[in-house]
Amino acid sequence: MDVIVKTRRGFEKIAASHIGEVLGPGAEVEPAPFGYLGIVFVKAPGSDKWALAQLIAQKVPEADRVLVVEKLVPADPAEIEKAAVEVAKRYINPDDTFAIRTTRRGSHTFSSIDINVRVGAAVKEITGANVDLEEPTKPLYVEIFQDTAAVCIPATGEYRKLRRDKPLALGYLRKVALGQFVYEGDEEAVRKMGERIGRAVQTFEVGELTILLHKPVQGRALRAFIQAVEEGIESRYQIQVKSYGRAVWKVPVYVYELYQYVRAREGEPIVVTDPKGEYVTHVKEKLAELFSRERVNILIGAREGVPPGVFRFATLVVDLVPQVTIATDFVVPSLAIALISALEEAKALPKYTGRRDKKLRTLT
Incomplete structure (x- = not known):
């Protein structure tokens, strides 16, 4: 997969259909992979995956979040940590803030929090950047599907109910x-x-x-x-x-x-x-x-x-x-x-x- 699209549950086929129309016949679009609702896998061999992600973000409103897959590794904490550090080296600068967002699908011996803590500590050490769990300038996503983990960079922004400088009523x-x-x-x-x-x-x-x-x-x-x-x-x-x-x-x-x-x-x-x-x-x-x-x-x-x-x-x-x-x-x-x-x-x-x-x- 080159891009992971998150959508509302039940909208996978609709989103996949629109993504296919936008990207053209060369793209491979799979709604609800492994039966997981709210997910669409996108692959377009020979294409710039960042350009694909930006096009999906601009043209497909059903895509709630668009993630560019930077690394695919086995769903093992050590492998995930190694891959995340490699991605972070080129993605996160010392003056940035970051957070690790992990979502697990399937049965594992570790939790999403375990990955957040382990990977967060390694990324902080290698980049010197500070952690900001609420409004990070550079969030890093770990999407785990059974035996495979994808380390991703978001092509869309995060929306939160309560942000800094919002008035408290x-x-x-x-x-x-x-x-x-x-x-x-x-x-x-x-x-x-x-x-x-x-x-x-x-x-x-x-x-x-x-x-x-x-x-x-x-x-x-x-x-x-x-x-x-x-x-x-x-x-x-x-x-x-x-x-x-x-x-x-x-x-x-x-x-x-x-x-x-x-x-x-x-x-x-x-x-x-x-x-x-x-x-x-x-x-x-x-x-x-x-x-x-x-x-x-x-x-x-x-x-x-x-x-x-x-x-x-x-x-x-x-x-x-x-x-x-x-x-x-x-x-x-x-x-x-x-x-x-x-x-x-x-x-x-x-x-x-x-x-x-x-x-x-x-x-x-």
Whole structure:
């Protein structure tokens, strides 16, 4: 093989077909080799494999990652280390950073971490480059297929959710105490709206949600709304617990009467969302000042807005999208995105600086 293409599982044949069309009849394209999904082998005798890889990267969107095979060796740690060092000598400079990315397929007496540690130590010694497991300038891939290991250089970049200098929003969202008016209507509509609101507040892991009453509400409607909100929170929370690599905050739910809530939060920042307010980015400096406090209370209406009398007790009244009245189930996502954007513009958010995993750096 000259090039290994990684694609979504189930897209191997589609990707292989498009690769064959792009490269022409001289190319040998094998989808799902050895039955491994998400993989396509490409070989084109007599062609420049880097040119092939670049062409695939440019023309085939099904190719999530394109790897140029520099060495093929038996799947033995000593052989892999030797081959990786040879590749690294011409690929990695002392002022680069690198990481070893190993994927095993098949049964072996060693793990992917074993290869990462062994090869990483050898590459560091021979090149003098530093290890950066998060954002290496020169990642080196080891793709193992049963008895064969391929040492590869990527022809496509790496994408990561959290990169250095990205703003960190979660701590600021945790300061948000939402006051959400009860949504009224037929029971089915109330349940759907409540579940959507619950999923939204849990998605952003706000500090708390208080369901606010500002007039008499039918007990059945209130019960349905609260139950649906809690079901939405639980549904999203379970997904987060399974998929996140960190602890997840489960949003607590309270019920309070609006005017007593405002009195109880006297002395704390209170922000009202309403089209009559200032555009959120125009008050970004004030918002940054408010978010230096432990808790920021934000009131959200439902069908009818927050009563104007409450505006006098608010620290700020903000408009999230001028000329647009946002549907109730879209307010929380719109609010969270607008707040974080405004705080970032005000340079109030801390930046991600990378993990400081001394143990891994020592091992590699």
